[in-house]
Amino acid sequence: MKIKTVAVIGSGTMGSGIAHVFAIKGFPVTLIDNSENALQKARKNIENNLDRQIKKGIIDETLKNSALQNLELKIGLKNISKDTDLIVEAIFEDKNLKSLLFSELNNLIKENSIFASNTSAISITELSTFSRPENFIGMHFMNPVPIMKLVEIVKGYSTSLETIETIKELTLFLDKTPVIVNDFPGFVSNRILMPMINEAIYALMEGVSSAEEIDTVFKLGMNHPMGPLTLADFIGLDVCLAIMNVLYEGFNDSKYRACPLLKKMVAAKKLGKKVGEGFYKYE
Ligand SMILES: NC(=O)c1ccc[n+]([C@@H]2O[C@H](COP(=O)([O-])OP(=O)(O)OC[C@H]3O[C@@H](n4cnc5c(N)ncnc54)[C@H](O)[C@@H]3O)[C@@H](O)[C@H]2O)c1
Numbered sequence: 001m002k003i004k005t006v007a008v009i010g011s012g013t014m015g016s017g018i019a020h021v022f023a024i025k026g027f028p029v030t031l032i033d034n035s036e037n038a039l040q041k042a043r044k045n046i047e048n049n050l051d052r053q054i055k056k057g058i059i060d061e062t063l064k065n066s067a068l069q070n071l072e073l074k075i076g077l078k079n080i081s082k083d084t085d086l087i088v089e090a091i092f093e094d095k096n097l098k099s100l101l102f103s104e105l106n107n108l109i110k111e112n113s114i115f116a117s118n119t120s121a122i123s124i125t126e127l128s129t130f131s132r133p134e135n136f137i138g139m140h141f142m143n144p145v146p147i148m149k150l151v152e153i154v155k156g157y158s159t160s161l162e163t164i165e166t167i168k169e170l171t172l173f174l175d176k177t178p179v180i181v182n183d184f185p186g187f188v189s190n191r192i193l194m195p196m197i198n199e200a201i202y203a204l205m206e207g208v209s210s211a212e213e214i215d216t217v218f219k220l221g222m223n224h225p226m227g228p229l230t231l232a233d234f235i236g237l238d239v240c241l242a243i244m245n246v247l248y249e250g251f252n253d254s255k256y257r258a259c260p261l262l263k264k265m266v267a268a269k270k271l272g273k274k275v276g277e278g279f280y281k282y283e
Contacts, residue, residue: 004085006027006085007080007087008087009089011032011042011090012090014118014143018118019046024067027070032075039074077101080108086113086170089101089118098117098127114167120140120186120190136158137154137156138153139167140154149175155181193231198256204229204261205261211229233278237272237278238266
C-alpha cells in the first residue's frame with residue numbers, strides 16, 4: 001500500500017516531531033490534539049525546529065514553507081478525514097486512553113488504513129485488538145524526532161507482512177533506519193534504556209552522587225552524548241514512570257519497580273524539560 005496522507009494524534013513532544021518529518025517529506029499531515037494550547041505550542045515548536053534546520057543547512061526557506069503548508073492543525077477527532085492512509089498515535093502513555101482512541105478511530109477511518117502507535121512500551125498486540133489487528137503496528141520514533149535516525153518498528157501478534165513492509169519502506173523514505181522487533185514489554189529500546197535511567201535515579205536518591213556527577217560519569221566514562229538524568233528530563237519523567245510501570249506489570253518482576261524519587265517527582269509535576277524543571281532547571 002502506498003501511504004499518501006497522514007494524521008498524527010497528540011501534538012506533544014513526539015507528535016509535533018513526527019508531523020514535522022512527514023511534512024518535510026511532502027505528506028499532507030493533519031496534526032490533532034484535544035488541547036488548543038498544545039497545538040499552539042506544537043506549531044511554535046515545529047517552526048523553531050525548521051528554523052534550526054535552516055541554520056544548519058539541512059533545509060532551505062522554500063522547504064520550510066512547503067512543510068508548513070503541508071501541515072494542518074486541528075482540535076479533536078471530528079476533523080479527521082476518513083480517507084487518511086496512516087494514523088500515527090502519540091497521545092499520553094496510558095493504555096486505557098490509547099485503547100479508547102483506537103476504538104473511536106476504527107469507526108472514523110476507511111478499513112484499509114494503517115494504525116501505528118508511537119507507544120514507548122505498551123503491548124502493540126493488546127492495542128491492536130481495539131481496532132484492526134492486521135493493519136496495526138508500532139512505529140516507535142525517538143526523541144528529538146527530526147534528528148534521531150532510528151524507528152523501532154514493532155510487530156504485533158496479528159500484524160500482516162504487508163503492513164510491516166509498507167511501514168518499513170515509509171521509514172526509509174523518511175530517511176530513518178527501521179529496526180523490526182517483536183512485541184515484548186518495552187520492546188528493545190526501553191527494556192534496556194529505562195532500567196538504566198531508573199537505576200541512575202536510585203543512585204541520586206541514595207546519595208551516591210549528584211545529578212551532574214552521575215551524568216558526567218556516563219558522558220565521559222561511557223561516551224554517551226548525555227547522561228541518564230538529562231535524558232530522563234528530555235523524555236519526560238511521566239513518560240519514564242509510565243514505561244517502568246509497563247515493564248513491572250508486563251514481566252511481573254520486582255527488578256523493574258519504579259524508583260520512589262521518580263514517583264515523587266512526577267507527583268510534584270517536575271516532569272522535566274517540557275515543564276521547565278526535572279532533575280535540572282530549564283529556561
Ligand atoms: N517523550 C519521549 O521521549 C518519547 C519517545 C518515544 C516515544 N514516546 C511516546 O510517545 C507518546 C507521546 O509522548 P510525548 O512525550 O509526546 O507526550 P506529551 O505529553 O508531550 O504529549 C501528549 C499529547 O497528547 C495529547 N492528547 C492526550 N490525549 C489525547 C486524545 N485523546 N486526543 C488527542 N490528543 C490527546 C495531549 O494534549 C498532549 O499534547 C507516548 O506514548 C510516549 O510514551 C515518547
